[in-house]
Amino acid sequence: MLLSIGLPLIIEKLVLIVVVVMSSLVIAMYATFAERKVAAIMQDRRGPNRAGPFGLLQPLADGLKLFFKEEIIPNLSSKLLFILGPCLAMLTAMMTGAVIPWGDKVHFFGRDISLQIADVNIGILYVFGVVSLGVYGIMIGSWASNNKFSLMGGLRAASQIISYELAMGIALIALLMTTGTLSLKEIVQQQQEHWYSWNIIKQPLGFLIFLICAFAECNRTPFDLPEAENELIGGYHTEYSSMKLGFFLFAEYINMFLSSSVMVSLFFGGYDIPFVNDASLAESIGTNWVALIHTAVFLFKAACFLFLFMWVRWTIPRFRYDQLMNLGWKILIPLALINMLATGAFILLQQNNWHF
Amino acid sequence: MQALTNRAQQVERKPMSLLERAYLPAIFRGMAITFGHMFKKRPTINYPEVTRPFSPVFRGLHILNRDEEGRENCTACGLCAVACPAEAITMEAAERSAGEEKLYREEKYAAKYEINMLRCIFCGLCEEACPKDAIYLSETFAPANFQRKGFIYGKDDLLIPHPITEPEAHAKAKGGRVSLK
Numbered sequence: 001m002l003l004s005i006g007l008p009l010i011i012e013k014l015v016l017i018v019v020v021v022m023s024s025l026v027i028a029m030y031a032t033f034a035e036r037k038v039a040a041i042m043q044d045r046r047g048p049n050r051a052g053p054f055g056l057l058q059p060l061a062d063g064l065k066l067f068f069k070e071e072i073i074p075n076l077s078s079k080l081l082f083i084l085g086p087c088l089a090m091l092t093a094m095m096t097g098a099v100i101p102w103g104d105k106v107h108f109f110g111r112d113i114s115l116q117i118a119d120v121n122i123g124i125l126y127v128f129g130v131v132s133l134g135v136y137g138i139m140i141g142s143w144a145s146n147n148k149f150s151l152m153g154g155l156r157a158a159s160q161i162i163s164y165e166l167a168m169g170i171a172l173i174a175l176l177m178t179t180g181t182l183s184l185k186e187i188v189q190q191q192q193e194h195w196y197s198w199n200i201i202k203q204p205l206g207f208l209i210f211l212i213c214a215f216a217e218c219n220r221t222p223f224d225l226p227e228a229e230n231e232l233i234g235g236y237h238t239e240y241s242s243m244k245l246g247f248f249l250f251a252e253y254i255n256m257f258l259s260s261s262v263m264v265s266l267f268f269g270g271y272d273i274p275f276v277n278d279a280s281l282a283e284s285i286g287t288n289w290v291a292l293i294h295t296a297v298f299l300f301k302a303a304c305f306l307f308l309f310m311w312v313r314w315t316i317p318r319f320r321y322d323q324l325m326n327l328g329w330k331i332l333i334p335l336a337l338i339n340m341l342a343t344g345a346f347i348l349l350q351q352n353n354w355h356f
Numbered sequence: 357m358q359a360l361t362n363r364a365q366q367v368e369r370k371p372m373s374l375l376e377r378a379y380l381p382a383i384f385r386g387m388a389i390t391f392g393h394m395f396k397k398r399p400t401i402n403y404p405e406v407t408r409p410f411s412p413v414f415r416g417l418h419i420l421n422r423d424e425e426g427r428e429n430c431t432a433c434g435l436c437a438v439a440c441p442a443e444a445i446t447m448e449a450a451e452r453s454a455g456e457e458k459l460y461r462e463e464k465y466a467a468k469y470e471i472n473m474l475r476c477i478f479c480g481l482c483e484e485a486c487p488k489d490a491i492y493l494s495e496t497f498a499p500a501n502f503q504r505k506g507f508i509y510g511k512d513d514l515l516i517p518h519p520i521t522e523p524e525a526h527a528k529a530k531g532g533r534v535s536l537k
Contacts, residue, residue: 042390046400315390316383 008111016117020097027299028253029059031306035253038310066246074239078144085141086240086247092134093254099123100261101185103271103294104278107287115291116185123184124172127262128165131217134255135161138219138226141248142236153235156321157226160216163328164223168213170336171206174343175266178202184262188270192278200267205339207267209332214259216328219252221313225321260305264298271298415480415493418471419529420514423461428515429490432466439485444475462488469514473498473507495531 033048033055040047048055073082103115120126135158142154178199179187191198200207216223227235237248264270271294272278282290319327349355375381401408410416421429432449450467452460459465483492501507517525 041394041398044393044396044398046398046402049402311387311390312383315386 008109012111012113013117016113016115017098020102020117021094024094024097024254024257025250027257028250029063031253031257032062032249033059034306035310035313038307039314042311042314063246066243069242071242071244072239074146076146077239078146081140081144082239083244085137085139085144086244086251087137088140089134089137089251090247090254092130092137093251093258095130095133096127096255096258096262099126099184100258100265101188101270102298103291105287106291112287114185115295119183119185122182124176124182124187124262124266127184128169128172131255131259132161132165134217134251137248137251138236141240145236145239147239149232149234150236150238153226153228153232153238156232157219157236160219160223160225160324160328163325164213164216164332167209167328167332167336168217170333170340171203171209171213172266174206174336174340175199175203175210177340177343177347184265184270188265188272191269192272198267198269198272203267203339203343205335206343207263209336209339210263210267212327212332214263215309215312216324218255218259218309220256220309222316222319223324224313224318225324228318256306256309257302260302260309261298263305264301268301271295273297410495414495415478415483416497417473417494418476418482418491418509418514419494419516420466420469420511421490421492422516422519422526424519425458426518426520427457427459427461428465429461429488430466430469431462431464431488431490432469433464433487435485435487436482436491439481440476441479441481442475442477444472444477445482446470466511469511471509471514473509474504494529 036058037047037055039045048058051057051061073079098117099120101114101116101119105112105114107113138157139154142150142157145151176182179190181187181190187199215221219226225235226232227237229235232238237245240248273281273293278290278294281293423429432447434447434449437443437445437447446468447466447470448468449464452463452465478493480493486492498507498509516529519526
């Protein structure tokens with residue numbers, strides 16, 4: 001039966017949701033710490049090392065500081081929207097995690113529990129929809145601030161995300177043509193067969209475009225124009241303070257983590273362990289252990305991407321606005337289109353047994 | 357215009373080639389540089405845990421010296437106060453009474469001895485002026501304080517720990533480089 005929703009299923013999903021939300025929050029928290037550490041070691045500094053061993057309690061200290069700061073809502077702001085902005089940013093950031101397959105499945109209490117909150121058959125479209133919603137948090141927040149710099153930041157964010165979403169979508173279409181499915185779970189399963197069946201091998205150009213667009217969607221350097229500190233005094237979050245500011249900053253890190261996860265699922269085999277036959281491994285050590293290794297491998301790959309995000313941030317300066325638009329519209333979109341057409345032609349030829 | 361030095365370079369303004377316009381090679385080169393910096397030695401010293409060695413001529417906080425039996429050297433002659441260009445030193449002399457021979461080396465001693473560390477310029481002239489080897493500048497420096505009066509160091513701040521009862525503290529305060537005559 002299709003809609004047999006029992007209590008165990010609800011409990012199972014609720015636990016999964018709590019775990020995913022909590023762990024992405026913790027990962028985002030430590031991503032802020034990692035960001036500072038990576039920045040430090042790339043600049044021959046030491047970075048935070050005073051709070052706890054190796055400074056590991058630093059994110060807690062930062063969070064505590066944000067909590068205790070005075071919460072200022074500007075008089076002339078639109079109050080409801082001002083509060084809604086960061087909430088929406090946080091909400092949309094957290095929502096992406098629902099369709100990402102964190103692992104294959106675990107076997108507990110006589111049930112096979114899939115390590116994915118929702119195996120939506122249009123998973124990747126859902127991700128796209130939610131990511132596009134993400135800009136609303138920024139836009140609403142910046143508009144409600146009633147501040148010119150904030151508004152500029154919001155405008156930049158909106159136009160940047162819209163521009164880059166196009167190229168991202170087209171790059172993804174080429175990928176979806178090769179996979180033939182929109183479900184993230186199936187895309188991951190397809191990549192498990194051989195080490196060379198990872199989509200990065202099939203779609204290197206698509207991956208590059210997707211990666212660049214992911215940087216732009218997360219408002220990370222070199223595309224951090226919406227919050228350009230030295231031009232816009234922080235851009236869309238100029239007027240924000242205390243935990244509302246924290247939400248904006250935090251949402252960026254969650255976005256980063258989740259877009260890393262999406263890239264891992266789409267292009268790097270998701271939870272696939274490279275050079276290992278997962279099915280035979282599951283037989284020898286049990287499903288649950290394999291699921292654990294799968295999740296660890298997935299998180300490791302995502303962490304590599306997080307490192308890439310930080311590495312790029314501390315290497316490349318920010319684009320100028322016209323350069324940003326040129327790159328988006330004149331380079332990435334044509335490139336994505338060519339990639340799509342080439343992929344289509346390739347698939348057609350393949351189906352036609354290489355006859356014209 | 358004639359260039360003043362031979363370091364001036366002509367700026368190239370020819371349009372970028374396709375490879376250059378692709379940005380990616382340059383970006384990868386930049387990223388290799390930042391990655392390389394991750395393995396470089398960091399010059400920072402973890403300060404409170406690790407300290408930089410002082411130079412052999414470093415002049416730090418003053419210390420009032422004792423002889424090897426633990427008696428105070430200072431006789432409150434006032435030469436250090438006279439020598440002090442910043443007028444940071446004040447003292448009051450007192451006569452040693454019977455039974456205090458173990459405390460003070462000579463018949464006269466400093467009942468009060470104060471150095472204002474805000475005025476002191478750590479020139480070391482007091483050290484040079486002292487005929488009794490009673491004052492010298494150590495290898496530490498004055499820590500921060502919340503009040504001005506906290507910087508006026510009295511005898512209990514300045515006096516070196518007793519060499520017999522607290523040999524370790526004494527050795528530490530004495531430091532490695534000062535040779536006491």
